[in-house]
Amino acid sequence: MPEPTTLSYLVVAALLFVIGTVGVMVRRNPLVMFMCIELMLNAVNLSFVALARELTDINGQSIVFFVLVVAAAEVVVGLGIIVAIMRNRSSLSADDMAELRG
Amino acid sequence: MLVGALGVVTRRNPVHAALSLVLTLFGVAVHFVALEAYFLAAVQIIVYAGAIVVLFLFVIMLLGVDKAEDLQTEPLVAQRWLAGVAGLGLLGLLVIAVSRGSELLTTRAEGLDTSVAGATGDANIQQLARSVFGDYVVAFELTSVLLVVAVVGTVMLARRRVPGEA
Numbered sequence: 513m514p515e516p517t518t519l520s521y522l523v524v525a526a527l528l529f530v531i532g533t534v535g536v537m538v539r540r541n542p543l544v545m546f547m548c549i550e551l552m553l554n555a556v557n558l559s560f561v562a563l564a565r566e567l568t569d570i571n572g573q574s575i576v577f578f579v580l581v582v583a584a585a586e587v588v589v590g591l592g593i594i595v596a597i598m599r600n601r602s603s604l605s606a607d608d609m610a611e612l613r614g
Numbered sequence: 615m616l617v618g619a620l621g622v623v624t625r626r627n628p629v630h631a632a633l634s635l636v637l638t639l640f641g642v643a644v645h646f647v648a649l650e651a652y653f654l655a656a657v658q659i660i661v662y663a664g665a666i667v668v669l670f671l672f673v674i675m676l677l678g679v680d681k682a683e684d685l686q687t688e689p690l691v692a693q694r695w696l697a698g699v700a701g702l703g704l705l706g707l708l709v710i711a712v713s714r715g716s717e718l719l720t721t722r723a724e725g726l727d728t729s730v731a732g733a734t735g736d737a738n739i740q741q742l743a744r745s746v747f748g749d750y751v752v753a754f755e756l757t758s759v760l761l762v763v764a765v766v767g768t769v770m771l772a773r774r775r776v777p778g779e780a
Contacts, residue, residue, distance in 0.1 A: 530705040595772045
């Protein structure tokens with residue numbers, strides 16, 4: 513089996529990113545929308561690592577490290593917000609969150 | 615890996631979606647190993663599969679929203695269709711960009727040093743440590759501040775309001 517090229521990794525990352533984007537647009541459950549955002553972050557990470565190897569540059573990998581940390585913080589805050597919203601209402605759907613509507 | 619990603623989008627039950635996410639994240643970690651990024655593969659499994667997905671599952675169980683979502687009715691008219699069109703358009707754009715850039719890649723790679731190529735796992739970790747703690751040490755400290763702020767903010771958000779307290 514031939515070694516996969518950087519191009520194939522980039523194509524896989526593009527597919528993963530598109531799946532995540534469509535998921536954010538289609539799904540109504542905020543939890544699942546967060547999971548789709550994680551998919552998009554992972555797609556970007558994959559392309560970073562592939563390019564870091566292609567260009568033989570370690571900086572791509574350190575950026576992925578920081579992306580991981582920021583993703584963890586983002587998930588923590590997002591889930592906290594979801595828990596706080598769920599305290600006031602029973603259903604969990606992005607359609608129902610219209611409290612800021614003017 | 616892509617099957618898992620599709621599963622995240624199409625599973626009706628959020629728990630199943632989270633398990634599909636685990637599958638996808640493991641797939642990405644395997645790709646990291648194939649790309650000689652051993653440290654990131656380990657961190658990927660520990661942080662994502664170990665911590666983030668467990669957090670997702672914990673919130674799902676805590677809130678009791680593990681009932682199936684109704685995927686049959688469309689909440690907005692033609693939303694699915696538009697999302698599919700937008701996704702296909704984005705995919706086309708990305709593929710065009712990747713194929714355009716691939717010509718650029720082979721020419722640029724010659725100009726950089728080949729320090730990563732042929733390195734063992736230890737060398738990868740050493741290089742990453744030099745990069746993170748050397749070049750990006752300020753950013754590294756800022757991420758620790760970010761994590762503290764996120765944790766404190768989440769505790770404030772998720773805490774029950776005690777009566778009589780501001």
